[in-house]
Amino acid sequence: MKPGIPKGTRDFSPLEMMKRNFIFDTIRNVYQRYGYQQIETPTMENLSTLEGKYGEEGDKLLFRILNSGINFSELKPQTSDLKHSDIAEKGLRYDLTVPFARYVVMHQNEITFPFKRFQIQPVWRADRPQKGRYREFYQCDADVIGSTSLLNEVELIQIIDEVFSALGIKTTIKINNRKLLLALAHHLNIGDNDFIEFVTLIDKIDKVGRDQVLFEITNRFKTPDTEWRNLFQVLHSSPFPHNITGKLEILKEMFANSDIGKKGIEEVEEIVQHWINNDPELISNFKSASLELDLNLARGLNYYTGTIIEVKVADTRSTFTSSICGGGRYDDLTGIFGLPNVSGVGISFGADRIYDVLEEMNAFPDLTGASTKIMFVNFGKDEAMHCLKLLKQLREAGINSELFPDQAKMKKQMGYADDKKIPFVALIGSEEMKSGEITIKNMVTGEQSKVKMDELMIVLKGTK
Amino acid sequence: MKPGIPKGTRDFSPLEMMKRNFIFDTIRNVYQRYGYQQIETPTMENLSTLEGKYGEEGDKLLFRILNSGINFSELKPQTSDLKHSDIAEKGLRYDLTVPFARYVVMHQNEITFPFKRFQIQPVWRADRPQKGRYREFYQCDADVIGSTSLLNEVELIQIIDEVFSALGIKTTIKINNRKLLLALAHHLNIGDNDFIEFVTLIDKIDKVGRDQVLFEITNRFKTPDTEWRNLFQVLHSSPFPHNITGKLEILKEMFANSDIGKKGIEEVEEIVQHWINNDPELISNFKSASLELDLNLARGLNYYTGTIIEVKVADTRSTFTSSICGGGRYDDLTGIFGLPNVSGVGISFGADRIYDVLEEMNAFPDLTGASTKIMFVNFGKDEAMHCLKLLKQLREAGINSELFPDQAKMKKQMGYADDKKIPFVALIGSEEMKSGEITIKNMVTGEQSKVKMDELMIVLKGTK
Numbered sequence: 001m002k003p004g005i006p007k008g009t010r011d012f013s014p015l016e017m018m019k020r021n022f023i024f025d026t027i028r029n030v031y032q033r034y035g036y037q038q039i040e041t042p043t044m045e046n047l048s049t050l051e052g053k054y055g056e057e058g059d060k061l062l063f064r065i066l067n068s069g070i071n072f073s074e075l076k077p078q079t080s081d082l083k084h085s086d087i088a089e090k091g092l093r094y095d096l097t098v099p100f101a102r103y104v105v106m107h108q109n110e111i112t113f114p115f116k117r118f119q120i121q122p123v124w125r126a127d128r129p130q131k132g133r134y135r136e137f138y139q140c141d142a143d144v145i146g147s148t149s150l151l152n153e154v155e156l157i158q159i160i161d162e163v164f165s166a167l168g169i170k171t172t173i174k175i176n177n178r179k180l181l182l183a184l185a186h187h188l189n190i191g192d193n194d195f196i197e198f199v200t201l202i203d204k205i206d207k208v209g210r211d212q213v214l215f216e217i218t219n220r221f222k223t224p225d226t227e228w229r230n231l232f233q234v235l236h237s238s239p240f241p242h243n244i245t246g247k248l249e250i251l252k253e254m255f256a257n258s259d260i261g262k263k264g265i266e267e268v269e270e271i272v273q274h275w276i277n278n279d280p281e282l283i284s285n286f287k288s289a290s291l292e293l294d295l296n297l298a299r300g301l302n303y304y305t306g307t308i309i310e311v312k313v314a315d316t317r318s319t320f321t322s323s324i325c326g327g328g329r330y331d332d333l334t335g336i337f338g339l340p341n342v343s344g345v346g347i348s349f350g351a352d353r354i355y356d357v358l359e360e361m362n363a364f365p366d367l368t369g370a371s372t373k374i375m376f377v378n379f380g381k382d383e384a385m386h387c388l389k390l391l392k393q394l395r396e397a398g399i400n401s402e403l404f405p406d407q408a409k410m411k412k413q414m415g416y417a418d419d420k421k422i423p424f425v426a427l428i429g430s431e432e433m434k435s436g437e438i439t440i441k442n443m444v445t446g447e448q449s450k451v452k453m454d455e456l457m458i459v460l461k462g463t464k
Numbered sequence: 465m466k467p468g469i470p471k472g473t474r475d476f477s478p479l480e481m482m483k484r485n486f487i488f489d490t491i492r493n494v495y496q497r498y499g500y501q502q503i504e505t506p507t508m509e510n511l512s513t514l515e516g517k518y519g520e521e522g523d524k525l526l527f528r529i530l531n532s533g534i535n536f537s538e539l540k541p542q543t544s545d546l547k548h549s550d551i552a553e554k555g556l557r558y559d560l561t562v563p564f565a566r567y568v569v570m571h572q573n574e575i576t577f578p579f580k581r582f583q584i585q586p587v588w589r590a591d592r593p594q595k596g597r598y599r600e601f602y603q604c605d606a607d608v609i610g611s612t613s614l615l616n617e618v619e620l621i622q623i624i625d626e627v628f629s630a631l632g633i634k635t636t637i638k639i640n641n642r643k644l645l646l647a648l649a650h651h652l653n654i655g656d657n658d659f660i661e662f663v664t665l666i667d668k669i670d671k672v673g674r675d676q677v678l679f680e681i682t683n684r685f686k687t688p689d690t691e692w693r694n695l696f697q698v699l700h701s702s703p704f705p706h707n708i709t710g711k712l713e714i715l716k717e718m719f720a721n722s723d724i725g726k727k728g729i730e731e732v733e734e735i736v737q738h739w740i741n742n743d744p745e746l747i748s749n750f751k752s753a754s755l756e757l758d759l760n761l762a763r764g765l766n767y768y769t770g771t772i773i774e775v776k777v778a779d780t781r782s783t784f785t786s787s788i789c790g791g792g793r794y795d796d797l798t799g800i801f802g803l804p805n806v807s808g809v810g811i812s813f814g815a816d817r818i819y820d821v822l823e824e825m826n827a828f829p830d831l832t833g834a835s836t837k838i839m840f841v842n843f844g845k846d847e848a849m850h851c852l853k854l855l856k857q858l859r860e861a862g863i864n865s866e867l868f869p870d871q872a873k874m875k876k877q878m879g880y881a882d883d884k885k886i887p888f889v890a891l892i893g894s895e896e897m898k899s900g901e902i903t904i905k906n907m908v909t910g911e912q913s914k915v916k917m918d919e920l921m922i923v924l925k926g927t928k
């Protein structure tokens with residue numbers, strides 16, 4: 001029997017784990033530096049919590065868990081009459097946002113608002129597996145709930161810049177505002193009932209191009225010809241992607257009579273003021289990101305009501321076009337669970353995509369920090385006993401170290417150290433046992449030398 | 465609609481996460497100090513990987529995942545004819561050992577043996593939930609596979625001592641050897657076919673007491689009266705729990721003619737020699753554990769073939785009686801997946817039980833290290849802008865800090881800092897903006913003082 005794993009899932013080797021942990025640790029550290037606190041929610045949620053929250057398509061992609069102790073003879077007699085709900089009450093977490101909303105409602109009396117939480121956990125979707133898309137993948141979310149201040153948006157944008165700077169990925173942070181999209185719809189005489197359809201069209205620009213979307217919008221909603229030029233300009237993200245002030249001027253003219261439009265402009269202005277000039281009184285420029293106001297940006301999720309954010313790789317070493325981080329403000333996410341009118345805003349890093357970007361750019365740093373620094377060769381029982389004493393001292397000094405467990409051939413033992421990329425090997429034979437010295441071999445240079453224990457400690461502590 | 469979570473599962477609040485991470489970090493650090501490398505396997509495994517590996521009872525406790533895109537009308541017409549396998553091909557991970565064996569077989573060509581791996585992930589069992597028993601809980605495993613050396617056992621016992629010393633829990637590490645149990649069975653004329661039944665009886669001593677088990681054994685297997693005294697002695701764990709040498713003497717006499725018995729004694733002796741005397745040439749005594757040879761110890765899992773290990777709390781502050789860590793040697797775990805004759809040995813820490821022990825003993829250390837060190841009060845737009853600049857400097861110095869996002873009432877802002885146990889609050893009004901000073905309030909002592917930015921850094925860096 002040849003074992004396998006379910007399609008769309010993955011094993012992670014020690015090397016892959018080091019790289020993944022580098023991403024998770026980086027994100028966690030930045031979140032904590034900004035005062036976010038970690039929570040975790042169960043892998044399984046009641047289907048009543050999950051269903052209907054991700055659209056019809058999402059419901060189809062839920063992994064459902066068979067009720068335990070199910071008795072098939074007690075079900076409806078015909079299998080064709082069965083429904084999912086007859087045999088499954090629980091499902092696997094589909095994202096971190098809905099479980100978080102459920103958490104906030106359930107624990108509202110223990111939480112001090114505004115609640116700044118982060119959460120790094122896997123989610124599951126029964127999507128068709130393909131390159132870069134998995135059925136089990138990690139999300140790394142931060143949300144502030146219970147505060148309407150736009151300083152939260154400012155902070156989340158700072159966090160995005162900090163995380164990607166620490167990871168060494170140049171990015172473009174695109175922002176938009178649902179209120180601007182709503183005003184745009186009104187301006188084009190598109191009614192509220194058609195807004196979702198309009199947003200869905202806008203959302204396709206990345207895939208099918210602006211011209212096609214413009215054609216479909218004007219066709220479907222009978223856009224007056226006079227609006228073409230404006231629409232063309234605001235939906236244009238290049239060649240002046242960073243000219244936020246210029247875009248806002250066009251919008252101000254378009255939305256002169258729209259309250260919602262003016263509110264959207266005001267929100268964008270309040271956020272971007274921190275970056276659009278170099279006033280030393282401001283929180284200053286980005287470390288590595290650039291900011292763009294992109295009216296094309298819609299983001300499919302219907303619960304967004306204000307700012308929306310999406311991050312793209314802007315690095316010549318990468319061919320990656322899909323977004324690696326996204327988020328936005330929602331005014332009533334907890335309403336579905338019975339706690340209305342609590343505004344929140346959040347972002348989510350896609351750790352698996354970030355991994356793929358760093359892999360493609362060959363940009364992971366040296367991550368051997370937590371690996372073994374020295375391996376003692378096993379020459380037999382007495383020598384091994386001697387080595388155990390030395391290992392005890394090294395480990396007490398916090399140095400990761402090991403003894404090859406078997407008295408195997410030298411070639412095998414050295415090969416093991418080599419494969420594990422252990423920088424030093426210690427050789428202790430009868431001579432060293434008498435003299436109290438340790439022969440060490442530098443596995444990179446091949447150099448061999450005799451040292452005392454205190455010298456060895458100094459060498460190893462200086463080894464990355 | 466009032467939201468809930470599936471029974472036997474839990475949400476973890478920020479405070480609980482800090483405590484849980486303390487346990488996970490401690491275990492991970494010790495594993496790494498001994499040269500173990502982390503891997504992860506998918507949450508879902510094929511049921512063909514899981515079924516039949518945990519006994520009949522285990523199969524019942526598997527969580528099965530409904531096949532996605534299932535078409536009920538294409539199934540057998542009568543629901544009473546349905547089997548699990550008709551509608552579910554995948555299940556949730558039940559432990560970390562079987563997926564690890566599957567991993568080793570699948571990746572045998574990429575792995576350098578001996579393979580020292582650790583793995584910290586949740587597992588799921590559809591057990592009846594009760595106090596201290598959950599349907600989703602974490603295991604923290606370390607195994608060495610591809611080495612028969614008993615130095616691995618020695619090392620794992622050292623690891624157990626180190627982990628529990630770092631966690632501040634006094635323990636008794638009980639060891640036994642399956643070969644001794646096998647020799648005992650032979651000695652009592654119990655055939656190999658009845659061995660599992662014999663082991664299952666021995667395993668009950670903790671629950672029903674030695675006398676009851678002795679009665680059942682003699683009754684079921686017609687033990688000769690002349691064996692009573694010996695049996696009574698070796699199955700006695702008190703009043704001389706640490707007298708390993710004495711117990712080995714009794715066993716040597718009993719198993720004088722048993723090859724398997726002599727092998728078992730030899731293995732135990734080779735392991736315990738490191739601790740049973742104070743010879744400075746040995747790796748020395750335990751930090752906080754004590755070692756016990758306990759012939760009562762059986763451990764239910766059938767794949768063990770040599771050493772078995774179980775750890776109990778030995779702390780007067782705790783009433784905990786179930787084991788908090790366990791493990792053993794298995795000679796052919798990967799055989800079921802087509803890779804025979806690869807010996808391994810491993811241990812597993814039960815993080816959730818360890819959590820409950822530390823909670824009961826009120827023994828978690830101060831864990832606020834990753835929390836916010838200072839909160840800036842929000843007095844309005846201009847003051848907030850000023851604070852953002854200072855926050856940027858603090859965060860660049862690695863100090864976790866935050867600004868209250870809304871211009872709320874003083875009482876609310878101070879209450880937030882208080883609830884989040886933030887040690888310092890900064891108050892910056894128009895006066896401080898002019899002078900460049902910062903008024904800080906120590907939230908523990910209530911003291912208030914004016915400091916410069918560089919002084920503040922020094923204060924905060926010295927704050928735990």
